[in-house]
Amino acid sequence: xxxxxxxxxxxxxxxxxxxxxxxxxxxxxxxxxxxxxxxxxxxxxxxxxxxxxxxxxxxxxxxxxxxxxxxxxxxxxxxxxxxxxxxxxxxxxxxxxxxxxxxxxxxxxxxxxxxxxxxxxxxxxxxxxxxxxxxxxxxxxxxxxxxxxxxxxxxxxxxxxxxxxxxxxxxxxxxxxxxxxxxxxxxxxxxxxxxxxxxxxxxxxxxxxxxxxxxxxxxxxxxxxxxxxxxxxxxxxxxxxxxxxxxxxxxxxxxxxxxxxxxxxxxxxxxxxxxxxxxxxxxxxxxxxxxxxxxxxxxxxxxxxxxxxxxxxxxxx
Amino acid sequence: xxxxxxxxxxxxxxxxxxxxxxxxxxxxxxxxxxxxxxxxxxxxxxxxxxxxxxxxxxxxxxxxxxxxxxxxxxxxxxxxxxxxxxxxxxxxxxxxxxxxxxxxxxxxxxxxxxxxxxxxxxxxxxxxxxxxxxxxxxxxxxxxxxxxxxxxxxxxxxxxxxxxxxxxxxxxxxxxxxxxxxxxxxxxxxxxxxxxxxxxxxxxxxxxxxxxxxxxxxxxxxxxxxxxxxxxxxxxxxxxxxxxxxxxxxxxxxxxxxxxxxxxxxxxxxxxxxxxxxxxxxxxxxxxxxxxxxxxxxxxxxxxxxxxxxxxxxxxx
Numbered sequence: 001x002x003x004x005x006x007x008x009x010x011x012x013x014x015x016x017x018x019x020x021x022x023x024x025x026x027x028x029x030x031x032x033x034x035x036x037x038x039x040x041x042x043x044x045x046x047x048x049x050x051x052x053x054x055x056x057x058x059x060x061x062x063x064x065x066x067x068x069x070x071x072x073x074x075x076x077x078x079x080x081x082x083x084x085x086x087x088x089x090x091x092x093x094x095x096x097x098x099x100x101x102x103x104x105x106x107x108x109x110x111x112x113x114x115x116x117x118x119x120x121x122x123x124x125x126x127x128x129x130x131x132x133x134x135x136x137x138x139x140x141x142x143x144x145x146x147x148x149x150x151x152x153x154x155x156x157x158x159x160x161x162x163x164x165x166x167x168x169x170x171x172x173x174x175x176x177x178x179x180x181x182x183x184x185x186x187x188x189x190x191x192x193x194x195x196x197x198x199x200x201x202x203x204x205x206x207x208x209x210x211x212x213x214x215x216x217x218x219x220x221x222x223x224x225x226x227x228x229x230x231x232x233x234x235x236x237x238x239x240x241x242x243x244x245x246x247x248x249x250x251x252x253x254x255x256x257x258x259x260x261x262x263x264x265x266x267x268x269x270x271x272x273x274x275x276x277x278x279x280x281x282x283x284x285x286x287x288x289x290x291x292x293x294x295x296x297x298x299x300x301x302x303x304x305x306x307x308x309x310x311x312x313x314x315x316x317x
Numbered sequence: 318x319x320x321x322x323x324x325x326x327x328x329x330x331x332x333x334x335x336x337x338x339x340x341x342x343x344x345x346x347x348x349x350x351x352x353x354x355x356x357x358x359x360x361x362x363x364x365x366x367x368x369x370x371x372x373x374x375x376x377x378x379x380x381x382x383x384x385x386x387x388x389x390x391x392x393x394x395x396x397x398x399x400x401x402x403x404x405x406x407x408x409x410x411x412x413x414x415x416x417x418x419x420x421x422x423x424x425x426x427x428x429x430x431x432x433x434x435x436x437x438x439x440x441x442x443x444x445x446x447x448x449x450x451x452x453x454x455x456x457x458x459x460x461x462x463x464x465x466x467x468x469x470x471x472x473x474x475x476x477x478x479x480x481x482x483x484x485x486x487x488x489x490x491x492x493x494x495x496x497x498x499x500x501x502x503x504x505x506x507x508x509x510x511x512x513x514x515x516x517x518x519x520x521x522x523x524x525x526x527x528x529x530x531x532x533x534x535x536x537x538x539x540x541x542x543x544x545x546x547x548x549x550x551x552x553x554x555x556x557x558x559x560x561x562x563x564x565x566x567x568x569x570x571x572x573x574x575x576x577x578x579x580x581x582x583x584x585x586x587x588x589x590x591x592x593x594x595x596x597x598x599x600x601x602x603x604x605x606x607x608x609x610x611x612x613x614x615x616x617x618x619x620x621x622x623x624x625x626x627x628x629x630x631x632x633x634x
Contacts, residue, residue: 092561093561098531099441117528118557120560120561121532123415123416123441123531124440125441125529126527130528211436211443211444212444213439213443214440219539220560221538221563221566222536239437240435243537243538246538246563246566249538249566253567253574257573258574
């Protein structure tokens with residue numbers, strides 16, 4: 001039997017310990033722990049990696065402090081537009097949705113795209129129509145509304161900029177050169193007892209987003225990838241750089257074509273990301289149950305379950 | 318000075334010589350030749366690979382027989398929704414748009430996304446808004462309307478299926494197992510005298526498309542990729558498989574990490590595409606001016622300019 005493994009993230013970005021209260025930190029830790037517990041229980045009961053990553057991401061979507069599902073940031077128009085993707089390393093099948101509205105758990109909808117359609121990515125009104133046909137759970141605008149996200153939007157509009165999640169909010173006191181970056185995402189990767197790997201990623205996008213921008217989250221190869229031959233990857237960070245770097249697949253390609261270990265491959269991918277100016281991180285597992293969680297940002301909300309079953313959650317570098 | 322190189326495609330799919338008239342064949346050849354001439358002139362005058370691929374794709378978009386720009390297929394609702402992408406191998410910058418409407422040349426809009434925004438991919442209404450802000454050329458629905466595409470839609474609706482371009486239309490006479498696939502795309506890849514490579518891809522999508530499906534065309538790594546270190550690639554075929562295979566970047570990754578030649582890398586990528594059930598082809602150039610145009614479908618509208626300046630266009634295997 002294969003070693004089971006699970007890792008999750010709640011986004012990378014500028015997370016300063018000095019701006020964090022003990023109570024808030026505890027809340028983040030609880031959010032991560034709950035998600036790990038949900039996914040781990042499935043793996044322990046011989047469930048599939050696919051079910052485990054979906055369950056973990058559902059928890060992260062329902063947790064209001066992360067930028068996905070409830071707690072998503074607001075677009076320029078004050079709407080929540082959600083993206084999500086899931087990929088099964090057993091058969092390279094994938095499903096994703098981009099800017100769906102009022103769908104409680106976009107990751108479940110992504111899985112339905114994978115399983116019920118011949119497509120990989122559905123976007124916008126069409127994706128919402130598909131959600132209605134599938135009778136997924138919808139929620140009112142009020143459900144998605146969180147005070148801190150709305151304040152972020154008002155500040156961003158005032159400052160005339162597109163704001164990115166997990167970037168420090170007191171931007172005015174900082175040198176102008178440090179521009180805000182869109183970093184808020186949640187994700188999970190898992191390896192099950194059968195040696196199958198899977199990945200899931202979900203996001204509420206960018207505060208004050210305009211023009212129907214799609215980031216890396218719903219894109220196979222950029223924000224997500226899974227292949228039993230190599231690994232499962234979920235990315236978080238400044239999406240455009242993960243798209244240009246094709247970062248999720250790049251980890252797998254370095255393993256497959258350069259015969260690197262998961263650790264070496266992921267580390268090289270993050271180095272290359274930095275070379276093109278990208279900031280963020282990723283979580284990855286290979287099909288023997290190894291886990292890595294590299295990032296080049298100030299912090300990354302992250303966690304994994306150790307071999308002895310111990311839950312480890314971390315925020316800072 | 319580097320060897321200049323240019324290749325284009327007008328889509329891959331089921332193209333049977335028996336269903337083609339001499340006059341229609343001539344028309345396709347003219348369309349390909351004109352596009353090659355436009356791009357080649359730029360490269361000969363020391364223009365950039367980026368300008369050459371854009372100019373070639375503009376010609377292919379304006380040509381009514383290919384599924385891009387004028388001549389695009391109709392969605393289920395009878396609309397034309399266009400996708401395009403462009404990537405510069407010099408700096409790994411990329412721009413793309415998904416389902417824009419009434420934009421005469423989506424490839425020009427993709428370039429504006431690359432050059433005027435911090436984003437890589439804009440989709441839907443937002444992308445159209447951006448197009449208006451940029452004052453790109455718009456055309457009426459009548460401009461995009463072509464009789465043969467509309468007939469395709471009516472047939473597809475009647476048959477209750479999503480139809481794919483360049484798939485033979487007399488499907489009823491064929492075994493049911495041969496399902497229709499979305500294969501209509503145009504693209505160009507070039508290498509300029511400075512050794513810079515670039516790629517451009519554009520499509521009108523799938524006939525009778527529903528649910529806001531996004532294919533591989535606007536996705537960096539799937540339908541397009543360019544990096545001076547390795548190669549520039551534009552794909553055409555059943556998009557979902559190119560997405561799952563991350564096929565455009567896969568060619569580059571095999572060159573970069575396995576030290577394969579362009580020809581070996583592209584051939585392996587097409588082999589792997591076939592292994593997961595994908596059909597189609599790609600065109601690619603490396604930064605020393607080598608060209609490959611592999612495909613595993615019945616045919617692919619394609620052409621390139623030989624070293625001596627001779628224009629070569631081909632349709633069948």
